[in-house]
Amino acid sequence: MDKIIKNIVAPVGIILAFLSFIYGAILPFRKSQLFIQAMRQSSSATSVASYMDIFNRALDFASPVGQAEDIRFLENQIGGIVAQKPPQQVADALVAYADSISRVAKSENESSNFVQEIVILGSIHATNFANYKEKRDYDMALALFQKGLVLSPNRPQFLYGLFQLYVNAGEKDNARATAEKILSIWPGDKKMQEAMSALSSA
Numbered sequence: 001m002d003k004i005i006k007n008i009v010a011p012v013g014i015i016l017a018f019l020s021f022i023y024g025a026i027l028p029f030r031k032s033q034l035f036i037q038a039m040r041q042s043s044s045a046t047s048v049a050s051y052m053d054i055f056n057r058a059l060d061f062a063s064p065v066g067q068a069e070d071i072r073f074l075e076n077q078i079g080g081i082v083a084q085k086p087p088q089q090v091a092d093a094l095v096a097y098a099d100s101i102s103r104v105a106k107s108e109n110e111s112s113n114f115v116q117e118i119v120i121l122g123s124i125h126a127t128n129f130a131n132y133k134e135k136r137d138y139d140m141a142l143a144l145f146q147k148g149l150v151l152s153p154n155r156p157q158f159l160y161g162l163f164q165l166y167v168n169a170g171e172k173d174n175a176r177a178t179a180e181k182i183l184s185i186w187p188g189d190k191k192m193q194e195a196m197s198a199l200s201s202a
Contacts, residue, residue: 027063034058035070042077048093059101071101072117079124085131095128095137104144118148119157126161130168141165154185163195172199 035058045051055074059067078098082091102121103114122144129137142165148158159182166175179196183189 027061028066031058031061031063031066031070034061035066035073039077048090048097051094052097068103068113068117071103072113072120074098074101075117075120075124079120079127082124082127082131088132091128091131092134095124098124099140104147115148115152115155118144118151119155119161122148122158122161126165126168129165133168138165138169156182156186159185163192167195175199 035055038055038058041054042051045054059070059074075098078094082094085091086094098121102117104118104121122141125137125141125144128134129141141161145158145162145165148155149162152158159178163175163178163182166172166178176196176199179192179199182192183196186192
C-alpha cells in the first residue's frame with residue numbers, strides 16, 4: 001500500500017513542482033520581457049491606437065504576478081506624456097486608455113500598491129484638467145483623490161492633489177480649506193503657507 005501511495009504521490013509532486021516553476025518564474029519572466037519590448041517599441045508608435053496595441057500585447061499576457069506593476073509603470077508613462085500637453089484629442093485618448101487598464105474602478109483593494117494606483121490615475125486626470133479644463137477630468141480627479149483619502153486619510157499626494165485641483169478650478173474656498181488641512185498636519189510647509197497667504201489676499 002505504501003508503495004502504491006509513493007508511486008502516486010511522487011509523480012503528482014513532480015507535476016506540482018513543474019507547474020509552480022512555470023507560474024512562479026517562467027510566466028512572470030516572459031511577461032516582463034514583453035513589457036520591456038513594449039517600452040522600447042512605444043517610441044515608434046504613430047498613433048494612440050498603435051501605442052495601445054504595443055502595450056496590450058504585454059498586458060494581455062497571463063501571469064500570476066506582474067500585471068499590477070506593469071499597469072502602474074504604464075500609467076506613470078501616460079501621465080508624463082499628458083503633462084507635456086499634447087493635442088487634446090491625443091491627451092484625452094491616452095487618459096481614456098489609462099482608465100481602461102486601471103484596476104481602480106474594478107476593485108476596493110486597500111493595499112499600498114492599489115492606493116498608489118489611485119494617486120497616479122487621479123494625477124493624470126488632474127493634469128488633463130489643468131491643461132484643457134474639461135469637467136469630466138475634474139470630476140474624475142476629485143472622485144479619485146477623495147477615494148484615496150478614505151483609504152489613506154493623511155497621504156500627502158491626495159491632499160496636495162486636491163489643493164491644486166481646486167486652485168486650477170478657481171474654487172478658492174475649497175482650496176483654502178484643503179490648505180488649512182495640509183498645514184494642520186505639516187505646519188512647516190513654507191510653500192503651502194505662501195499659497196495660503198496668496199489665497200487669503202486674493
